[in-house]
Amino acid sequence: MDNNALHKIGYGLYVLIAQQGGKDNACIINVAQQVTSDPLQLMICVNKQNLTHDMVLKTAKFNLCPLSEEATMKPFEHFGFQSGRNVNKFENCEVELRSENGLRYLPKYINACFQCVVTKAIDLGTHTMFIAMVMDAKVLSDSPSITYAYYQQHIKPKPAVNSTAAGKKRWVCEVCGYVYEGDELPDDYICPICKHGKSDFKLIEA
Numbered sequence: 001m002d003n004n005a006l007h008k009i010g011y012g013l014y015v016l017i018a019q020q021g022g023k024d025n026a027c028i029i030n031v032a033q034q035v036t037s038d039p040l041q042l043m044i045c046v047n048k049q050n051l052t053h054d055m056v057l058k059t060a061k062f063n064l065c066p067l068s069e070e071a072t073m074k075p076f077e078h079f080g081f082q083s084g085r086n087v088n089k090f091e092n093c094e095v096e097l098r099s100e101n102g103l104r105y106l107p108k109y110i111n112a113c114f115q116c117v118v119t120k121a122i123d124l125g126t127h128t129m130f131i132a133m134v135m136d137a138k139v140l141s142d143s144p145s146i147t148y149a150y151y152q153q154h155i156k157p158k159p160a161v162n163s164t165a166a167g168k169k170r171w172v173c174e175v176c177g178y179v180y181e182g183d184e185l186p187d188d189y190i191c192p193i194c195k196h197g198k199s200d201f202k203l204i205e206a
């Protein structure tokens with residue numbers, strides 16, 4: 001099977017926000033889609049290893065915010081490259097913005113906010129697919145939504161040319177194309193973009 005075929009599927013990039021027991025948290029996901037218009041329902045897919053996954057499963061509530069072309073690497077590093085189990089991701093947010101459902105959203109980097117209530121959770125093994133009703137939605141910016149291809153071309157820093165010479169190895173996520181650089185790929189590594197695990201990464205031969 002040619003896994004590169006998966007790169008031909010278009011993906012967006014979204015901030016998924018939840019709250020449980022007074023704790024706000026968020027992660028980056030790349031699978032979200034409107035599935036029906038009457039009633040208005042969305043589908044998202046989230047890796048079970050994300051703390052936000054557990055919070056959505058338990059509280060049946062989330063905000064979904066498409067990242068826009070105003071985004072830099074910062075929201076990816078902040079929400080995607082670290083876990084809410086270790087840090088409070090909203091601790092140093094410059095303003096505290098909450099939608100009517102009490103959940104957080106961001107002052108920048110996003111262009112809309114969908115307030116959702118989960119109606120169905122489908123166990124897909126590594127991930128859970130959530131079907132949700134959109135209770136309210138608002139546009140926050142006219143900046144276009146980013147695709148994963150846009151992220152690769154315009155946001156993600158280009159890998160250092162001499163990284164191989166410096167002894168660093170590179171692994172590519174066969175699901176979304178994300179490249180990890182380092183001495184070793186940790187066993188518990190989760191792709192910061194698509195949330196797939198180590199088994200979906202392949203070593204790039206120098």
Ligand code: FE
Pocket residue numbers: 173174175176177178191192193194195196
């Ligand atoms: Fe990935």
